[in-house]
Amino acid sequence: MQSRFQGIRALATGVATGALAAFWGASAFAEDLIGQPTDGSMLMQPGVTPLKHQAIWFHDVILFPIITFITLFVAVLLAICIIRFNKRANPVPAKWSHNTSIEIAWTLIPVMILVVIAVFSFQLLFKYHDMPKPYMTVKATGYQWYWGYEYPDQKIPEFISNILPEDKAKAAGVPYRLAATEPLVVPVNQTVQVLTTGADVIHAFAVPAFGVIMDAVPGKVNSTWFKVDRIGTYYGSCRELCGTDHAFMPIEVKVVSQADFDAWVASKKHAAPPVAAAPAAAPAATPAAATPAAASTTKPAAPAAATH
Numbered sequence: 001m002q003s004r005f006q007g008i009r010a011l012a013t014g015v016a017t018g019a020l021a022a023f024w025g026a027s028a029f030a031e032d033l034i035g036q037p038t039d040g041s042m043l044m045q046p047g048v049t050p051l052k053h054q055a056i057w058f059h060d061v062i063l064f065p066i067i068t069f070i071t072l073f074v075a076v077l078l079a080i081c082i083i084r085f086n087k088r089a090n091p092v093p094a095k096w097s098h099n100t101s102i103e104i105a106w107t108l109i110p111v112m113i114l115v116v117i118a119v120f121s122f123q124l125l126f127k128y129h130d131m132p133k134p135y136m137t138v139k140a141t142g143y144q145w146y147w148g149y150e151y152p153d154q155k156i157p158e159f160i161s162n163i164l165p166e167d168k169a170k171a172a173g174v175p176y177r178l179a180a181t182e183p184l185v186v187p188v189n190q191t192v193q194v195l196t197t198g199a200d201v202i203h204a205f206a207v208p209a210f211g212v213i214m215d216a217v218p219g220k221v222n223s224t225w226f227k228v229d230r231i232g233t234y235y236g237s238c239r240e241l242c243g244t245d246h247a248f249m250p251i252e253v254k255v256v257s258q259a260d261f262d263a264w265v266a267s268k269k270h271a272a273p274p275v276a277a278a279p280a281a282a283p284a285a286t287p288a289a290a291t292p293a294a295a296s297t298t299k300p301a302a303p304a305a306a307t308h
């Protein structure tokens with residue numbers, strides 16, 4: 001089953017990539033920046049994870065050709081109707097109203113198209129769901145309006161990642177509104193599980209090059225994962241309208257070698273006292289976490305009331 005899929009996929013990839021390259025000009029692919037948007041780019045950001053590779057394949061080889069075909073087909077039908085069957089060209093319309101074979105065809109063909117889309121789309125959904133055994137877990141908490149990252153496996157407490165101010169971003173030559181004060185650092189070629197949650201309202205953790213987007217909902221922990229195949233800096237952003245500064249809570253992920261990651265973990269641990277000075281931010285989280293527990297111990301009715 002799997003190998004047949006791969007055979008079909010290889011064939012279809014060749015055809016679709018050829019067609020796309022001819023259409024957009026092959027050079028457009030080469031110029032796309034890795035890990036951030038490119039001005040004037042027509043397609044999705046290049047992928048650096050298995051999930052994104054497959055998502056791009058699903059779009060380029062399955063969805064995009066189908067959408068293109070349907071759009072052109074309907075446009076041609078419309079044009080035929082407008083030109084050949086307008087009042088002047090065709091003053092006396094035909095009177096017939098049923099054609100069984102056409103009706104069977106226009107029911108069955110769309111069903112088959114949807115089945116094809118469903119098969120490949122479920123394949124991709126299962127892949128998202130089937131996380132390999134993760135090397136480590138990162139907890140990403142969305143706040144109004146910044147991210148907090150915690151590394152439970154490495155015992156690194158939550159640190160805050162703010163947007164890098166415009167002057168500093170310009171000075172450092174990094175993209176403003178994508179660069180952060182403290183990046184999320186992860187090792188290359190390792191499965192990283194990301195647990196997302198929201199501290200105040202719903203946010204969403206999204207990194208296009210990873211093909212990852214996951215809601216960060218208060219009172220709920222969602223899980224997603226990525227395994228990046230090359231070292232680099234990858235940018236994302238909050239993807240759920242979360243208030244005034246929604247556009248100013250970027251996600252910066254630095255993917256580094258295992259040695260660099262271990263060194264970073266060690267430096268983070270030595271930097272523990274300054275990080276502990278972050279209680280300025282912690283109190284905001286603690287009462288919120290403490291309240292439901294306190295409420296549930298005092299009055300069972302209280303949590304239910306709080307949810308309304």
Ligand SMILES: [Cu+2]
Nearest residue numbers: 203204238242
């Ligand atoms: Cu947000």
